[in-house]
Structure formats: C-alpha cells, structure tokens
Amino acid sequence: MRPIYGLGEIREVVEMIRHRSLDVRSVTLALDARGCASGGPSEAASCVEALVEEHGRRLREAVERVKGELGVPVTTVRIALTPVEHLAAAAPEGRRAEAVVEAARAADRAAERAGVDYVGGWGLHAEAAVGPAAAAVAEALPTVLSETRRVMGFFSVGSTLHGLSFDATRLYVETLLRSVEEASSPLPGAKLVAVVNPAPDIPFLPAAHHGPGMPPAVLHVAISGPGAVAAALEGLPRGASVEQLYESLKRVGFKAARLGQLVLDRVAAETGYAAGAVDLSLAPTPEPGDSIAAVLEAMGARFGAPGSVAALALLVDALKKGGGMAVCCHGGYSGAMIPVMEDSGIAKAVAEGLATMYKLIAMTGVCSTGLDMAPVPGDTPPETLTGLALDTLALGVAQGKLLGVRLVPVPGAEPGDVVELGGLLGKAPVMDPGPAAPGGFTGRRGRMPPPLRRLLAS
Amino acid sequence: MPQPASPGCGVEPRGPYAAVFVHGCDRPGIVAGIAGVLARVGVNILDISQTVLRGVFSMAMIVDLGGARVGLEELRSMLEEEARRLGVEVSVYSLDVLRYMQRP
Numbered sequence: 001m002r003p004i005y006g007l008g009e010i011r012e013v014v015e016m017i018r019h020r021s022l023d024v025r026s027v028t029l030a031l032d033a034r035g036c037a038s039g040g041p042s043e044a045a046s047c048v049e050a051l052v053e054e055h056g057r058r059l060r061e062a063v064e065r066v067k068g069e070l071g072v073p074v075t076t077v078r079i080a081l082t083p084v085e086h087l088a089a090a091a092p093e094g095r096r097a098e099a100v101v102e103a104a105r106a107a108d109r110a111a112e113r114a115g116v117d118y119v120g121g122w123g124l125h126a127e128a129a130v131g132p133a134a135a136a137v138a139e140a141l142p143t144v145l146s147e148t149r150r151v152m153g154f155f156s157v158g159s160t161l162h163g164l165s166f167d168a169t170r171l172y173v174e175t176l177l178r179s180v181e182e183a184s185s186p187l188p189g190a191k192l193v194a195v196v197n198p199a200p201d202i203p204f205l206p207a208a209h210h211g212p213g214m215p216p217a218v219l220h221v222a223i224s225g226p227g228a229v230a231a232a233l234e235g236l237p238r239g240a241s242v243e244q245l246y247e248s249l250k251r252v253g254f255k256a257a258r259l260g261q262l263v264l265d266r267v268a269a270e271t272g273y274a275a276g277a278v279d280l281s282l283a284p285t286p287e288p289g290d291s292i293a294a295v296l297e298a299m300g301a302r303f304g305a306p307g308s309v310a311a312l313a314l315l316v317d318a319l320k321k322g323g324g325m326a327v328c329c330h331g332g333y334s335g336a337m338i339p340v341m342e343d344s345g346i347a348k349a350v351a352e353g354l355a356t357m358y359k360l361i362a363m364t365g366v367c368s369t370g371l372d373m374a375p376v377p378g379d380t381p382p383e384t385l386t387g388l389a390l391d392t393l394a395l396g397v398a399q400g401k402l403l404g405v406r407l408v409p410v411p412g413a414e415p416g417d418v419v420e421l422g423g424l425l426g427k428a429p430v431m432d433p434g435p436a437a438p439g440g441f442t443g444r445r446g447r448m449p450p451p452l453r454r455l456l457a458s
Numbered sequence: 459m460p461q462p463a464s465p466g467c468g469v470e471p472r473g474p475y476a477a478v479f480v481h482g483c484d485r486p487g488i489v490a491g492i493a494g495v496l497a498r499v500g501v502n503i504l505d506i507s508q509t510v511l512r513g514v515f516s517m518a519m520i521v522d523l524g525g526a527r528v529g530l531e532e533l534r535s536m537l538e539e540e541a542r543r544l545g546v547e548v549s550v551y552s553l554d555v556l557r558y559m560q561r562p
Contacts, residue, residue, distance in 0.1 A: 004504065004505050004520050005477065005505075005518070005520060005553075005556050005560060005561075006507070006518075007507045007508075007509065007516060007517075007518045009556065009560045010477050010479050010518040010556065011479065011481075011516065011518065012560075013477070013551065013555060013556055013559055013560065014479045014481075014549045014551075016559075017549075017551070017555075018549050068529075068530065068531040069474075069529075069530055069531070069552055070551060070552045070554060070555055071476075071530070071534065071549070071550055071551040071552060071555065072551070072555060255559045255560075258558040258559045258562060259555065259558065259559060261558065262554060262555065262558040262559075266554075326562070
C-alpha cells in the first residue's frame with residue numbers, strides 16, 4: 001500500500017505546531033449588537049451581558065471541542081461587538097458615557113463567566129469629525145479601560161476615503177493618557193488602538209469589532225507562527241538567493257494560513273456561525289524564537305539594522321502571496337505584526353539601540369500592521385505622541401492600508417527602564433520617543449483631506 | 459484518503475483518521491508499545507513508516523478511529539502516557555490537519 005502521507009510531511013507538521021509554536025492566536029466572533037440599543041443604559045447593559053454570555057459559551061465550547069479533535073492549539077477566544085457608539089447615541093443626552101461604561105462592566109462580567117478572553121468594540125469612528133456619540137465613548141473609555149479586565153477599544157481616526165483627522169488623533173492620545181492616569185498603570189495602553197482604514201473583519205484586538213455589512217454573527221481567525229517561518233528558512237542552503245527565500249516564505253505562509261482556515265471551517269461547522277476571514281498576519285509571542293526579529297535573522301538581516309525594512313517588505317509580500325492562496329477570504333491586517341513588547345526579539349533590538357521609534361515607523365510602511373505596543377515614558381508630551389501617531393497613520397491613509405498605533409505610556413519611567421505587562425503582552429525597555437514635536441502642527445483643528453490616491457482609485 | 463477494502467478482505471476504513479508521530483532515542487519495544495495501545499482500544503493502523511537515523515527513532519502512522527472505543531483526545535492521553543514510559547515523544551493530530559496543510 002502506498003503511504004498516504006510521507007514521514008517527512010507528517011514530521012514537518014509536527015515540527016511546525018509542536019516545536020515552533022505555530023498555533024491559532026485567536027478565534028474571534030464578531031456579533032451585531034445593534035439590537036441592544038433600545039431602552040436605557042441598564043437595559044442596554046443587560047442585553048450586552050446576555051449576548052456576550054450566550055454566544056461566548058457557545059464559542060468557547062466549540063473551540064475546546066475543535067482543539068481536542070484536531071490537536072491544534074488555540075490561544076484565545078474573543079468576541080467583537082458593533083462599536084458602542086450606537087449605544088451612546090441611543091442613550092438619553094447626559095447619560096451617554098454612563099451607558100458605555102455600564103455596558104463594558106456587563107460585557108466584562110459575561111466574558112469572564114463564559115470563558116471569553118477579550119471583548120472588543122468599545123470603539124468609535126471619527127475619521128472626519130468627532131460626533132457626540134464618539135465623544136461620549138472617548139469620555140467613558142478611561143473608566144472602561146481601568147475598571148474592566150477584558151474590554152478593549154479603538155479609535156478610527158482616518159481612512160483613504162475620509163483623510164486623517166487631527167482632532168480624533170489628539171483625542172486618542174488624550175484618552176490614552178487619561179486612562180493610564182486613572183488606572184495608575186500602563187496596561188490601558190495595550191487595550192486601546194488608533195487605526196486608519198479599519199477592516200470590518202479584524203480578529204486582532206483592540207481593533208476587532210463587528211463591521212458594517214457583515215453577517216450578524218461571523219468568525220474570524222488570527223494565526224501565530226513566526227517560529228515556524230523562521231524554522232523553514234533555517235533549512236535553506238547557505239547562500240540561498242532572494243528568490244529562494246521568497247519561495248520558502250510563500251510555502252510556509254501557505255501552510256500556516258491553511259491551519260487557520262481549517263480551524264475557521266471547523267468552528268463555523270460546530271457553531272453554525274458564518275465563516276469570515278483568516279488574517280494572514282504573523283503574530284509573534286514573547287516565547288523565545290516566536291519572533292519577527294528571529295525571522296529577519298533567519299533571512300540574514302537584523303531587526304532595526306540597515307536592510308531590515310527591505311527584509312520585512314520581502315517577508316510580508318511572500319506571506320501574502322502564499323497565504324492568500326490558502327484561505328477562502330483573507331482579512332484584517334494580513335501583514336507582519338511588530339509589537340515591541342510582545343516580540344522578545346524586537347524588545348532586544350530596542351535594548352541594543354537598533355530598533356528606534358522612526359525605524360519602527362519606517363517599517364509600518366511595509367509591514368501592513370502599524371506601530372504596536374511601543375512603550376514610552378509616561379510624561380512624553382501629548383504633542384509628541386500625537387505626532388508619532390499622525391506620522392504612522394498618514395502612511396496608512398496614503399497607501400490605502402489598514403494601520404494602527406498602540407502606544408503604551410509608562411508612568412514614572414525613563415527610556416531604557418524595562419516595563420512588563422505579563423503573559424502575551426510581554427516586556428520591553430521603554431523607548432525614547434524622539435524629539436519633542438512642536439504643538440503648532442499637531443495642535444491644528446480639522447483633518448487632512450483625502451489623498452490623491454482616492455481620486456486615482458475611483 | 460484511504461482506499462476501500464477489497465471484497466471479503468479487511469476492515470472498511472471509516473474514519474475519523476489521525477496521524478500519530480513518535481520521535482526519540484531508539485530502544486526495543488517502541489513500535490510494540492505504541493501499537494499495543496492502539497490495538498487495545500480498537501484503533502486500526504492504515505499506514506506506517508519508520509526510520510532510525512543515528513540512533514534517533516521516528517515513526518509516522520495513519521490510523522482509523524472508526525471502530526475505536528475512545529475518541530482522539532483520550533487516545534492522545536493514552537499514547538502520551540505510553541510515550542513517557544518509553545522515553546519518547548508522541549504527537550497526535552486529526553488527519554484533516556495534514557490534509558489542509560500538505561494536500562489542499
């Protein structure tokens with residue numbers, strides 16, 4: 001009888017999953033929560049609580065079954081709701097922020113009971129202007145992020161269609177600083193992101209939410225496999241050409257993405273929820289070797305040293321080509337995550353002075369994800385933080401690409417002090433935010449109008 | 459996918475199927491130990507390949523759980539216990555993982 005699968009093929013799969021940390025980072029259920037908007041803040045909160053608990057239990061049970069049946073690790077289970085602006089808009093004037101806070105507390109309780117790791121959707125859209133509902137969400141977020149454990153939020157501050165809102169970007173920074181102050185901890189920084197061009201199918205938090213036009217309950221999957229990608233490159237002969245690197249990256253990107261599609265298909269079949277997107281992004285973990293910096297090293301580059309932007313561009317493009325063929329529908333960011341604190345190799349590059357703020361921002365031009373989990377001193381002037389955010393997000397608007405900014409102000413810290421948030425959030429030295437930004441530009445009211453790209457595309 | 463059995467011959471493969479991979483320092487009794495666990499719970503081996511390279515033992519099996527008295531999770535924990543006794547490492551995945559990743 002001919003072997004159905006060769007020893008080598010089986011060994012490769014075992015090696016990727018068991019020894020090189022290829023896993024599913026998250027199964028995220030995006031839920032339409034607009035039905036919860038009627039009634040007062042308490043009724044809305046009860047509705048959100050029931051929704052998260054009911055669907056959370058169903059999701060958690062299905063994921064546990066699928067994990068057991070396949071033998072594939074799934075790290076987290078998440079729920080992403082319709083951005084809570086709709087709850088704020090439906091609440092009586094003067095009680096809008098209260099409605100947002102009450103719903104967050106309710107979601108937090110329900111998630112804990114149901115075994116859901118995180119809940120997203122405490123976010124707002126303010127691409128062109130900050131409306132009253134968005135302002136209420138921003139007002140509520142410091143309490144939400146300091147009081148709850150599992151609730152996360154986002155600011156959508158621009159898009160290629162809208163341009164880039166300076167007002168909303170400043171509001172993100174002000175809200176972030178107020179949240180850190182209220183919590184007396186850097187942790188809220190990890191739970192809040194400013195994005196442009198938000199996709200409706202992001203499985204990664206804090207940006208995940210139920211996007212417009214999507215099925216009422218739809219699953220999205222995030223994969224995590226830098227270690228497996230690095231391992232694939234280690235098998236190449238010394239002196240392999242750029243094309244050989246690219247080919248190996250495409251092949252391993254394909255296999256990693258297929259694992260995401262398998263888990264998505266199985267959880268969808270178990271639960272009856274619609275199968276949405278697989279985010280092709282490589283998401284690192286603090287585990288040694290499960291690092292984007294380690295992938296660059298396996299390519300012969302060094303994270304932050306000259307050549308590393310080109311290496312990242314090569315990596316991301318190859319993964320998109322390989323992964324794009326492997327899944328029904330690619331979604332979310334589909335790039336390479338470079339979260340400073342969550343990637344031990346990037347944190348090391350920061351400690352060595354190789355990865356500086358503007359090198360990371362240069363990388364966001366090709367990595368398709370953004371300036372992520374970058375710890376900065378808690379007393380960094382808001383104008384400087386706004387400038388860093390605008391610089392990154394302008395790249396996303398100009399390129400027509402989803403990009404995010406997640407800064408982590410650390411109270412009382414100086415550049416070089418090590419901050420640790422624990423678990424997947426990892427640790428890194430606090431970064432030098434660079435020269436102070438003059439407030440004259442970042443303090444201007446209004447938005448940068450949509451770029452020329454919009455005219456070219458339509 | 460496994461082929462149907464010839465008339466009057468063997469057990470018809472039914473599925474679900476799994477891949478079992480065993481890896482570690484070679485010693486007598488590894489195949490017997492692992493196969494013994496499979497036999498005890500009614501898991502049929504459809505395919506097996508095994509090598510020893512510089513003292514390192516590797517074995518991959520495709521098995522049929524169709525007639526088994528246990529599910530994949532229980533089988534995995536039984537095999538892990540046996541692997542501990544033998545001083546080797548065992549991994550068990552649904553064949554769907556192989557099918558998706560290697561033969562889309």
